[in-house]
Amino acid sequence: MASAANPFSLSVSSKPNNSADFFLRVQSPPNSVSLQYSFASPGSIELNSSRGGNLVLSSSRGVRSGRIRASSAQVMDQSVAKTDARAPTVVEVDLGNRSYPIYIGSGLLDQPHLLQRHVHGKRVLVVTNNTVAPLYLDKVVEALTQGNPNVSVESVILPDGEKYKQMDTLMKIFDKAIESRLDRRSTFVALGGGVIGDMCGFAAAAFLRGVNFIQIPTTVMAQVDSSVGGKTGINHRLGKNLIGAFYQPQCVLIDTDTLNTLPDRELASGLAEVIKYGLIRDAEFFEWQEKNMQALMARDPSALAYAIRRSCENKAEVVSLDEKESGLRATLNLGHTFGHAIETGFGYGQWLHGEAVAAGMVMAVDMSYRLGWIDDSIVKRVDNILQRAKLPSTPPEAMTVEMFKSVMAVDKKVADGLLRLILLKGPLGNCVFTGDYDRKILDETLHSFCKS
Amino acid sequence: MASAANPFSLSVSSKPNNSADFFLRVQSPPNSVSLQYSFASPGSIELNSSRGGNLVLSSSRGVRSGRIRASSAQVMDQSVAKTDARAPTVVEVDLGNRSYPIYIGSGLLDQPHLLQRHVHGKRVLVVTNNTVAPLYLDKVVEALTQGNPNVSVESVILPDGEKYKQMDTLMKIFDKAIESRLDRRSTFVALGGGVIGDMCGFAAAAFLRGVNFIQIPTTVMAQVDSSVGGKTGINHRLGKNLIGAFYQPQCVLIDTDTLNTLPDRELASGLAEVIKYGLIRDAEFFEWQEKNMQALMARDPSALAYAIRRSCENKAEVVSLDEKESGLRATLNLGHTFGHAIETGFGYGQWLHGEAVAAGMVMAVDMSYRLGWIDDSIVKRVDNILQRAKLPSTPPEAMTVEMFKSVMAVDKKVADGLLRLILLKGPLGNCVFTGDYDRKILDETLHSFCKS
Known part of the structure; x- marks a missing residue:
């Protein structure tokens, strides 16, 4: 040619x-x-x-x-299939020399070799919180050390909640790592939800300018979204995730059994991100969710496992194509710009992340419809599925147009002063990431969802 | 083939x-x-x-x-040579798609195109300190904006000194960036010495998970060492540079005229790193320094320009071969492990970095000699050149063996519990980075330099 x-x-x-x-x-x-x-x-x-x-x-x-x-x-790599009958599903995140596997399955924390093959060095720091630690910390320490006496494991237990995702808490991880004399050949393990994963990942990125880390997400939110793709960071009082790094883990280990202890509200919050994948790029998956939402809400193990795998596949594909979010990856943020405004304006931790994203998706869908980019059947289907997932479809009443605008002005997707948004366009499963929309329509959407 | x-x-x-x-x-x-x-x-x-x-x-x-x-x-790129008679010397740091130029010369801050070609986006944040700001901030703002009305420049002026290289000061950079609504397409500019460069670089690495940045080093130390190679970070109360990132600038602009305002003690401190390059890999350069130390101390412009260029060439070569310090790059830390112990143990800011490195180099040379790896002529030549550069050749009297040991235990070069050191071995200009040395000899060196 x-x-x-x-x-x-x-x-x-x-x-x-x-x-x-x-x-x-x-x-x-x-x-x-x-x-x-x-x-x-x-x-x-x-x-x-x-x-x-x-x-x-x-x-x-x-x-x-x-x-x-x-x-x-x-x-x-065939060794997983060889060593255990309960072989995990493996989704590969393809990033050249930083590629890594996501293991998905039941009972994976009882298969020490899965974790141990990804541990570098002799010292491990498990970062977790005071909700997850009593449930799974011993199990993880056992998985790290069983048959592996050369490894010593330290842990740091942080307070649970989005409001602790900030610099003071991050410093506790550094303090513990330094006091424990962890060196460059150490491994950090994030055991918990998205807040723990984001903070532990950023700590791993910055400690001694970078050490290895492993994600063990224990919430649907973290399993389908935040643990995959290497976005790490903390919040600033003026906005979410404003300080952080792109830093990829050695592996993500998703033991679906950890969902047995997840509160209902957390389960639903995670499903908001599952629904998002359908809307932005996988209409078939969205249709599957419409048929299986009841099973998901009832924690049917095979339905959850399928939703997690399909979500991870979608995320892995997007991240492989655009690791540093120069374009495509931004589409994963459908509803997040409005959602971040809710989380920041309304106070971190009042609403769960997925709840804010759900309301944010409704606003993005509303705006897409007002722009004439989608037809009203999509609007109705989104409303309907969120309702069945017991997720909010409007922002909290306390939110004002001004609160939205002030937080959206510092959104990471602002470029040269122009706010770019993810909006649906065309048939179900299609979206755009664009700054090319009528500003008045954004205003209309904000005013239609806020009392003042 | x-x-x-x-x-x-x-x-x-x-x-x-x-x-x-x-x-x-x-x-x-x-x-x-x-x-x-x-x-x-x-x-x-x-x-x-x-x-x-x-x-x-x-x-x-x-x-x-x-x-x-x-x-x-x-x-x-030929445009530099075309546009100005006072063409800078350009040293290229070769890192694939993250390669960048180091411009070295007199009057470079009067050549706005050099800076402007490396600015991304419309907003710039200059990070400097209260010593450098009155001298050069206006000049830099002028260079950034001259003939370039679309760019707006904000600045943040930090307190001067190594003791401020910590998290609270770093947060002031984030606060300013967020309050000024800087977005991903912004550029951070570090104007000052090594402390400013390290903090601004880490802030640029972490702000919105990474924005562009430019180094304008104004001390010999920063010009010959810290501004080149992408090591950024802050100190922790238990050790130097324990939190940070590898993050490369868009360019390094070294205007040698900024050295006119540099205090003598700072000049000498920077020369410690210049001497280091000779010892670890460039015997010819060391010999040149032996002949020209008087000219350097007298601030002869052509001698200083040559020393800066040759140092940058050495550093650029090492960094190109080993960006993330998996081996070779560690050799740039000759004397730094002992030196960091002095800086940490004795209190940040009591001694300048180069002063601590000078004493640290003497200790590393002493240890190399005790190991039988070098002959005593090198010991004498190192002592002699440091004396002529008015640099210390012993640690402060307050330092104890225990102070050295406790800080050295958390050094970044510890791997799996073993401290690796850079030691001279063989003829002048040769060194090794190794954990394979007799522990007793390290003890002997520590005891010979400490009273207790």
């Missing part, structure tokens, strides 16, 4: 049994480049798009397109 | 005028791979090693080896 206008020949070498990583940028106006590679001996080559660009790989074994992990050797 | 055991053909495409980035991993036991690429039309391809591996590029234009930026179009 390409004429050899500027032929180069390039050879790459590395020491035996080592791998060599390269960063490759292609820039060519009418833009097509062809590469051929050949191995002197069995080996593997992995090529992932980290920005823009499409990639088509053809070989004698056929043609694959899209994101590629090509190999002339077998690279799939 | 490679037989086509597993031939693939691969095509890469991107939208017109876009670039496509890929991550490429090669893993093959006897390990040689050949790639050919050809363009359908003029374009450029850039391939950088991010880990391990050697790369040889051959084309009809000849053969280049080592780290490569290959292009079929002209990609070298």
Whole structure:
């Protein structure tokens, strides 16, 4: 397909049994480049798009397109399937040399090898809160240390709640890590919901400029959303998640049994994010949810496991394509801009994150409809499914237009002063991330949901 | 060179005028791979090693080896040379898609285009301190805004001193950024010494999970060391730089005229790092320093410019090869483990960083000599050059063996409980980073420099 206008020949070498990583940028106006590679001996080559660009790989074994992990050797990890009958479902987050697995299943905390294979170094710090610690801390310490006497485990137990997701609490993690003399080859383990995962992840990113960490999410919210994708951080009194890092874990371990102790309100909060995936990119999943919401609310294990897997697959795909949120990834924030305003304006912790997101999604859907971008059947279906999930469909009465505007002005999706929003457009399962909308319509939506 | 055991053909495409980035991993036991690429039309391809591996590029234009930026179009930036007679020296830090230039020269703050080309977005936050602000803040604001009315500049002026390099001060940067409604497309500018650069860099890394930043170092210490290479962070009461990030700037702008206002003691402190480069990897540079120390102390502009350039070249090379300090980069910390103990144990800010490093280098050299790794001529030459630079060659009298040991135990170079040190070994200009030394010798060195 390409004429050899500027032929180069390039050879790459590395020491035996080592791998060599390269960063490759292609820039060519009418833009097509062809590469051929050949191995002197069995080996593997992995090529992932980290920005823009499409990639088509053809070989004698056929043609694959899209994101590629090509190999002339077998690279799939089969050990999980071999070692335990209750093999977890594995969803891979594909991020080049920072790729990692999400393990999903029942009884995974009773399979120590799943965790232990991802622990680096001899010292582990488990970060959890005073609600989760009495339920699962001993179990996690056991999973980390069973048959593994060289590992020592410390823990830090933080107060539970979104209002503690701030700098003073974060410092307690650093204090504990430093007092325990953890070094660069240590591993942080986040055991809890989204607040714990976000804080522990940011602490791991910043401690000694970065140590390994593992996510063990124990809420639906964290299992389907916050533990996957490497967004970490803390709140500032003026806005949510304003301080943080993109920092990927070594693995995410989702033991669905931990949901047995989850309060109903937390369960529903997590389902808000599940519903979100359907709305922004997976109409079929949304339809499945419409049929199975009752089973989900009744904690039917196989329904929950399916919803978690499908959500993780959606999230993993988006994150793989756009790790640092230059575009696509922002669509995961449907309803979050309005939702963050509710959480910040109304006081952290009054509403759960998913409750605020649910009301925020209704507002985003309302605005999409006012813009003429979706038809009213979608509006009704969203209202209906949220109702069945016992989620709010309006913001708290105390919220004013001004409260929304002041928080939205410091949203991370503002660029050069322009607020970009995620809005639905077209048939169910389609959305846009755009600053190109009529400001008056945003005002109309805010006024229709606020008394003043 | 490679037989086509597993031939693939691969095509890469991107939208017109876009670039496509890929991550490429090669893993093959006897390990040689050949790639050919050809363009359908003029374009450029850039391939950088991010880990391990050697790369040889051959084309009809000849053969280049080592780290490569290959292009079929002209990609070298020539605009600096074109636009101003006082063209800066440019040292490139080669880090793939995070590469950046260091500009070195006199009068660079009077050349607004140098800064403006690296500003992203319309809002800039200059972070400086109450010593530097009265001297250079107006000049920097002028350089950022001259002929550039769309840019608005805010500033935050922090108290001066190492003891303020902590979380409370860092929060003032976030407060200002959020109150000023800076968004993701903003740029942070560090104007000052190492403390300002480290704090501003970490703030830029963590604000909204990462915004662009520019370093304008105004001390020798920051110009030859801390502003280059992306190490950012703050101190914890139990140790230096324990919280931070690896985060690279868009550029480093070194206007050597800013040294005119630098106190003598600060000048000498910076020279400690200059001497370090000679000892660890550049014997010729050390010999040049022995001949030119008087000129450096007398602030001879051409001597200072040469010392800064050569230091930056050394640092850039090391950082390019080992950005995240998996090995080689640690050698830049000669004397720093002992030095950090002095700074922490003796109280931040009592001694300047370079003063503590100087005493620390003497201790590392002493230990290297006791281990039989260097001969005594090096010991004498180090003592001599530090004396001529008016730098201390012993720790403060208040330091005890226990103070050293307790701080060294939480050093970032501890791995699995073992403290690794940078020690000289062999002829001048050679060092090792190792945990493989006799513990008794470390004790001997500590006891010989401490009264108790």
